[in-house]
Amino acid sequence: NAGVMQNPRHLVRRRGQEARLRCSPMKGHSHVYWYRQLPEEGLKFMVYLQKENIIDESGMPKERFSAEFPKEGPSILRIQQVVRGDSAAYFCASSRMGGTEAFFGQGTRLTVV
Amino acid sequence: GQQVMQIPQYQHVQEGEDFTTYCNSSTTLSNIQWYKQRPGGHPVFLIQLVKSGEVKKQKRLTFQFGEAKKNSSLHITATQTTDVGTYFCAGTSGTYKYIFGTGTRLKVLA
Numbered sequence: 001n002a003g004v005m006q007n008p009r010h011l012v013r014r015r016g017q018e019a020r021l022r023c024s025p026m027k028g029h030s031h032v033y034w035y036r037q038l039p040e041e042g043l044k045f046m047v048y049l050q051k052e053n054i055i056d057e058s059g060m061p062k063e064r065f066s067a068e069f070p071k072e073g074p075s076i077l078r079i080q081q082v083v084r085g086d087s088a089a090y091f092c093a094s095s096r097m098g099g100t101e102a103f104f105g106q107g108t109r110l111t112v113v
Numbered sequence: 114g115q116q117v118m119q120i121p122q123y124q125h126v127q128e129g130e131d132f133t134t135y136c137n138s139s140t141t142l143s144n145i146q147w148y149k150q151r152p153g154g155h156p157v158f159l160i161q162l163v164k165s166g167e168v169k170k171q172k173r174l175t176f177q178f179g180e181a182k183k184n185s186s187l188h189i190t191a192t193q194t195t196d197v198g199t200y201f202c203a204g205t206s207g208t209y210k211y212i213f214g215t216g217t218r219l220k221v222l223a
Contacts (some may be wrong), residue, residue, distance in 0.1 A: 035213070042201060043156065043213040056210050091155060098209035099144065104155040 002026070004094050005074075006105035013112050019079040019086070021108045025094030032075045033093045033102060034060075034067060043091060049075060050098075082112045115140045117204050119214040127222050132189040134217035136202035143207040145185045147176060150216075151198040159187075192221045 005024040013019050025032050030051045035043040045059040049069040060067065064082075069075040079086055089109045093102040116139040126132050136145065144163045148156040160169055162178035162185060169176045175188045185202055199218045203211040 031209070033211070042216045043203075045210055045212060048210055056208065058210070093156075099205060101158045101161060102146070102211070103158065104148075106155050 004029075004092060004103050004105035006090075006092050006108050008108060009106060011108055011110045013082045013110065015083055015112055016081050019082050019110055019112075021077040021079075021090050021092075021110070022074045023077070023092030023094075023105055024074040025092075026103055029094035029096050029103075031095045031098050032069050033095075034075075034077050035091045035093065037089045037091060037107075046077070046090075048098075055098075079110075082110075084112050086110060087112045115204075115206060115212050117202060117212050117214040119200075119202060119217050121217055122215065123218045123220075125220045125222060126192050128194060129191050132192050132196070132219055134187050134200050134202075134219075136185040136187075136204070136214050138183045138204050138212075140183070140206050142182050142204040145178060145182075145202055145204045146211065147185075147187055148201045148203060148213075149198050150201065154198075156201060189219075192219070194221050194223055197221050 007022050032049045034046040037043050047060045047067045048056040064080045066078045089107045091107045093104045095102045118137050120135050146161045147159040150156045160176050165182050166180045167178040173190045177186045199216045201216045202214040205211045
């Protein structure tokens with residue numbers, strides 16, 4: 001049973017470009033969480049999704065950021081018109097049910113140049 | 114909004130010494146989880162506490178959930194170099210949105 005898969009592991013984008021981060025949850029998991037982590041800091045909640053539904057996006061900026069978890073395929077975190085301040089590690093986690101053990105992917109480290 | 118603080122922020126110990134990190138929430142929690150993140154790695158789930166006053170042990174690690182369900186602690190007995198990393202608590206007030214604490218970075222000196 002493969003763990004949570006995130007790709008790419010590293011992503012470099014120029015200011016103004018779009019960044020698309022993918023997360024495939026563990027088999028049998030229908031709950032996905034996205035977190036953002038700056039160096040030497042904690043994890044900041046961004047969004048919580050279940051299949052095809054956004055349950056809580058209170059941690060996600062209203063502009064330029066969007067997330068989806070389609071019926072088929074991975075969850076996608078999309079950042080449009082990236083700025084330097086978007087540089088961070090973005091972690092995805094999945095769980096079988098809400099409120100249970102969450103398994104984290106290895107993260108995507110986004111660098112905006 | 115809900116805030117979760119951890120102290121200390123950093124801790125350096127000699128190998129063999131004990132280590133404790135404390136987690137405090139601004140709101141009452143329905144449950145709390147603990148994670149460990151190695152340098153350059155991703156968070157790894159350690160344990161979940163649900164009941165008021167609950168104590169759970171995993172080998173040298175002891176986890177406690179406060180009676181008021183607003184604080185928690187992780188205690189490591191006789192630290193080893195493999196314990197190096199950042200320990201995070203993550204709490205929820207029942208919405209399944211877990212708020213992570215600020216983390217405690219542990220360094221173990223051999």
